[in-house]
Amino acid sequence: MSEKNLQKIAVIGGGVSSEHDISYKSGKGIAANLDPELFESVFLYITREGIWADDTGKELAPTPSLSLAKALEIIAECAAVIPAVHGRHGEDGALAALFELAQIPAVSSPLRAGSLAMDKWVTKLMAAEMGIGGADDLLLSEKLSPETIDIFVEEFEWEGPVVVKPVAEGSSFGVVFVESKADLAEAISSAFQFDDRVIIEEFVGGREVDISVFRDSDGNLRISAPLEIHRDKIFGFDDKYHGEPNFTVPAILTDEQHQRIREIAESMYTILGCIGVARVDCFIREDGEVILNEVNTMPGMTEFSQVPRMYAIEGLSYTDLLTELIAATLEKH
Numbered sequence: 001m002s003e004k005n006l007q008k009i010a011v012i013g014g015g016v017s018s019e020h021d022i023s024y025k026s027g028k029g030i031a032a033n034l035d036p037e038l039f040e041s042v043f044l045y046i047t048r049e050g051i052w053a054d055d056t057g058k059e060l061a062p063t064p065s066l067s068l069a070k071a072l073e074i075i076a077e078c079a080a081v082i083p084a085v086h087g088r089h090g091e092d093g094a095l096a097a098l099f100e101l102a103q104i105p106a107v108s109s110p111l112r113a114g115s116l117a118m119d120k121w122v123t124k125l126m127a128a129e130m131g132i133g134g135a136d137d138l139l140l141s142e143k144l145s146p147e148t149i150d151i152f153v154e155e156f157e158w159e160g161p162v163v164v165k166p167v168a169e170g171s172s173f174g175v176v177f178v179e180s181k182a183d184l185a186e187a188i189s190s191a192f193q194f195d196d197r198v199i200i201e202e203f204v205g206g207r208e209v210d211i212s213v214f215r216d217s218d219g220n221l222r223i224s225a226p227l228e229i230h231r232d233k234i235f236g237f238d239d240k241y242h243g244e245p246n247f248t249v250p251a252i253l254t255d256e257q258h259q260r261i262r263e264i265a266e267s268m269y270t271i272l273g274c275i276g277v278a279r280v281d282c283f284i285r286e287d288g289e290v291i292l293n294e295v296n297t298m299p300g301m302t303e304f305s306q307v308p309r310m311y312a313i314e315g316l317s318y319t320d321l322l323t324e325l326i327a328a329t330l331e332k333h
Helices: 020-033 064-075 094-101 111-118 120-129 146-155 181-191 237-241 255-272 306-312 318-332
Strands: 007-014 039-046 080-083 137-140 162-166 176-178 198-202 207-215 221-223 227-229 278-284 290-296
Touching: 007 020, 020 039, 020 318, 039 064, 080 094, 080 318, 094 111, 111 120, 111 255, 111 290, 120 137, 120 255, 120 290, 146 181, 162 181, 176 181, 181 198, 207 255, 207 306, 207 318, 221 255, 227 306, 255 278, 255 290, 306 318
Parallel strands: 007 039, 007 080
Antiparallel strands: 137 198, 162 176, 162 198, 207 221, 207 227, 207 278, 278 290
């Protein structure tokens, strides 16, 4: 503990996935927005090669395994850890499992929730069992050769625009909007660069609305205001990180739409077994039907990301949100 009797909170950014840079920004955003009257942040960085480093980028040891051992020594001296690592070996439950084995309080969803939510196909299957609809889709369950892709596309019954996406990837990496069947093979090949399973999904027009949920230290579910993403076709990587996203928060919805989105968020948070904050992304079809897009158990957490904006509009600042999440984690442990 410091002279001010602050609780040390380890924050992890970076990682080995394609979302490395985004994870770094989320980690830095969290560390910068912890309440300085309550917490002292200890930032740790995972390089693209999997080596753990300190806040300056200095590697703790020359190999992933040795540096991890050093990192665990540092984290063990903290009250809790926030693994702000999106994608593989982070959000997919890998870090959650590590900290559970080490009996270190982690501000994140556990292994089961992370691994299930990361798999977009399984998430939709679970949602369907709860009576929650999703876009019509087709799963390519194994990586196909270029020749096999060409044969598949030739036989594919084209019914209009589709979205091709890797099954377990985030931040829209590998996601392609396809307007013409002639471009389908290239989109599938691109998606297979990120995963060995690919989804071909109907393009849903209408509206895209996100909502967030977490369970506080009293056991109450705190559901945010909804946020609408104004998109041209899809809310892609460049829209998220290389442009100025066009959001409306709170989203303007009918009472029925708002209630349905809240129901979907609560149901998915519960059935997946989420802990900490999760962002639930939905579509509203042109006929008004609300369907699930996906669930993010480690959503973007810069001060400009959706989650802080959704709670801020309801009076819960980014700093207070982090304080609530840490309190809930420490109460649980």
